[in-house]
Amino acid sequence: xxxxxxxxxxxxxxxxxxxxxxxxxxxxxxxxxxxxxxxxxxxxxxxxxxxxxxxxxxxxxxxxxxxxxxxxxxxxxxxxxxxxxxxxxxxxxxxxxxxxxxxxxxxxxxxxxxxxxxxxxxxxxxxxxxxxxxxxxxxxxxxxxxxxxxxxxxxxxxxxxxx
Amino acid sequence: xxxxxxxxxxxxxxxxxxxxxxxxxxxxxxxxxxxxxxxxxxxxxxxxxxxxxxxxxxxxxxxxxxxxxxxxxxxxxxxxxxxxxxxxxxxxxxxxxxxxxxxxxxxxxxxxxxxxxxxxxxxxxxxxxxxxxxxxxxxxxxxxxxxxxxxxxxxxxxxxxxxxxxxxxxxxxxxxxxxxxxxxxxxxxxxxxxxxxxxxxxxxxxxxxxxxxxxxxxxxxxxxxxxxxxx
Numbered sequence: 001x002x003x004x005x006x007x008x009x010x011x012x013x014x015x016x017x018x019x020x021x022x023x024x025x026x027x028x029x030x031x032x033x034x035x036x037x038x039x040x041x042x043x044x045x046x047x048x049x050x051x052x053x054x055x056x057x058x059x060x061x062x063x064x065x066x067x068x069x070x071x072x073x074x075x076x077x078x079x080x081x082x083x084x085x086x087x088x089x090x091x092x093x094x095x096x097x098x099x100x101x102x103x104x105x106x107x108x109x110x111x112x113x114x115x116x117x118x119x120x121x122x123x124x125x126x127x128x129x130x131x132x133x134x135x136x137x138x139x140x141x142x143x144x145x146x147x148x149x150x151x152x153x154x155x156x157x158x159x160x161x162x163x
Numbered sequence: 164x165x166x167x168x169x170x171x172x173x174x175x176x177x178x179x180x181x182x183x184x185x186x187x188x189x190x191x192x193x194x195x196x197x198x199x200x201x202x203x204x205x206x207x208x209x210x211x212x213x214x215x216x217x218x219x220x221x222x223x224x225x226x227x228x229x230x231x232x233x234x235x236x237x238x239x240x241x242x243x244x245x246x247x248x249x250x251x252x253x254x255x256x257x258x259x260x261x262x263x264x265x266x267x268x269x270x271x272x273x274x275x276x277x278x279x280x281x282x283x284x285x286x287x288x289x290x291x292x293x294x295x296x297x298x299x300x301x302x303x304x305x306x307x308x309x310x311x312x313x314x315x316x317x318x319x320x321x322x323x324x325x326x327x328x329x330x331x332x333x334x335x336x337x338x339x340x341x342x343x344x345x346x347x348x349x350x351x352x353x354x355x356x357x358x359x360x361x362x363x364x365x366x367x368x369x370x371x372x373x374x375x376x377x378x379x380x381x382x383x384x385x386x387x388x389x390x391x392x393x394x
Contacts, residue, residue, distance in 0.1 A: 033336065042336065047313050052187050060183070081172050089176030096184040105313075127173070134169045 006129040007072045010083065013122040014069035020115045021065055024058035036110055043107035049100050057097065061115060064090045068126060080130040087126035091119045201318045207297045208324065210250055214257060216290040219266045219343075221253070226263040226367060228391045230256075230384070233351050233361040234296075236279035237272040237307070241360045242300040243379045249297070251381035256388055263367060266296055267347050269359055273307035277344075278335075282316050284343045285334040286326060294323040295331075364391050 001009075027034045028050065034041040044050060050057050064086055071083030094116050101108050214221055230252070234241035256262035268283060270276035279299050286295035298319045304310025313332075320328035334340055354363055354373055364387045365371035376383030 036336075038333065043313055043332065048190075049187060052183070052190055057187070081169055084169065085172045085176035088173045089180040092177045092180035093183055096180065130169055131166065134166045 001128075003075075003129060003132070006125055009125050010072040010122060010129065011069055013118050013125065014065045014072065017115055017118040017122065018062055018065035018069065020111050020118070021058050021062035024111055025056050025062055028056045028058060034109075034111065038107075038110070040107040041109040041111060044101060044105055044109035044112065047105050049097070049105060060093075061090070068122065071126070077133055080126075080133050083126040084130035087119070087123035091123040094119050201298060201315075201322050202301055206250075207294060207301060208322070210253055211293055211297070214253070214293075216287075216293055218287045218290065219268075219284075219292050219347075220263055221266070221293045222257040222263040223260045224263060226257075226260055228256075228262045228388060229265060229365060229367045229371065230262050230388060231265045231267050231354075231363040231371060233267045233269055233354070233356045233359055233363070235269045235272050235276050235359045236283065236296065236299045236311075237276045237303065238359045239303065239306075240379060242303045244360045245297055245300040247379050248381045248383065252384065252388075255381075255385075261392055262388060264293075266292060267350055268296070268344070269348065269351050269356075270344070275304075275307055275309065275311040278311045278316075281335040281340050281344065282311075282331065284340045284347075285331045285337070286320070286323070287343070288334055288337075288339060289326055289331065291323050291326045291331075294326070295319060298322065362387075364388060366391060 024034065024045070028045060034045060036042065052060065067086045068083055068090075071079040071086065073079075094112075097112065098116060101112065211221070215223060217224060232241075232244075234244075252262070252264070257264050266283070268280040270280045283292050283296040283299065286292050299311075302315060302319065316332065317328055320326050320331055354361075354371070356363075356373060360376070362374045362376060362384060363371035364374050364384070372387075374384065374387045
């Protein structure tokens with residue numbers, strides 16, 4: 001997959017994840033019931049696992065997705081590495097939250113599971129993008145382009161007098 | 164950035180996620196999902212023990228007089244009435260088959276009101292509304308602080324004999340509870356009730372009169388109940 005397609009995939013998946021996270025954040029801040037086929041979303045949203053220091057966990061997710069989207073807009077090495085780190089860190093935190101839902105809360109939020117699915121696709125894409133651009137240790141960070149040697153300028157005017 | 168540095172930054176990201184997970188656990192996520200201690204479950208279960216419940220109705224369905232209580236689960240005066248007057252009303256009028264008591268929930272104080280009320284209405288589908296609403300009053304927290312937690316509701320449900328807690332929690336967002344919530348609100352509006360606790364008294368099947376109580380002890384209602392029974 002080309003870098004262009006990877007960037008497009010990261011952008012689309014980040015937008016999808018940001019949409020889910022934004023919905024959950026707004027619902028929590030506005031005290032609105034989340035649309036859910038079971039009572040799981042409500043159970044998870046009302047649990048004390050759903051906020052960290054007063055900040056909804058969904059808002060942290062929203063920040064992560066926006067960061068990932070921003071890195072996809074840049075071609076720099078730093079953006080690629082930041083995107084990969086955000087993807088992997090986000091996936092690790094999502095796995096922890098999945099364990100919390102299963103073991104601590106005893107209920108699953110369908111929106112959270114949808115976000116997990118997005119992250120499972122997003123993180124590898126972000127890592128692949130950074131990995132391709134990162135050369136093995138010792139190699140130059142970018143292959144040096146060979147440029148044709150500039151032609152020597154010929155001095156105009158009469159040749160210097162020979163001695 | 165070479166690949167070794169990239170792997171290092173990915174490992175740092177995983178560590179950061181671990182730090183967030185630890186912070187979430189230490190900030191109370193872990194401890195607060197443990198069972199919450201429910202106060203006063205013994206007296207309430209003894210008060211209601213053996214009394215028939217049908218949805219929001221406590222007492223014999225054929226009782227000659229109906230008393231409707233309009234209450235918000237977050238209203239502190241409603242909690243005070245439940246503590247100071249309800250036991251006497253139940254023992255003197257409901258247990259003797261004279262009065263059927265109907266709970267008409269309202270949820271105007273805030274989000275915790277609706278969460279609590281939906282839970283009570285869902286318990287009503289298992290004929291345990293009165294147990295749950297009285298335990299909510301006994302464990303009432305400060306308005307709109309998020310005190311109606313999942314943990315509290317589970318703990319309250321666990322103390323109620325014969326209540327399927329998971330079913331109650333699942334049915335909070337059911338169509339039946341939606342309808343019951345809507346009907347309770349419509350009835351309160353039609354009765355002109357705009358404060359809690361308010362009461363309506365009358366012959367069962369007849370027109371009910373809204374009663375303004377002057378005190379939160381049983382004497383606030385007994386004259387109206389006696390009058391309805393005597394007439």
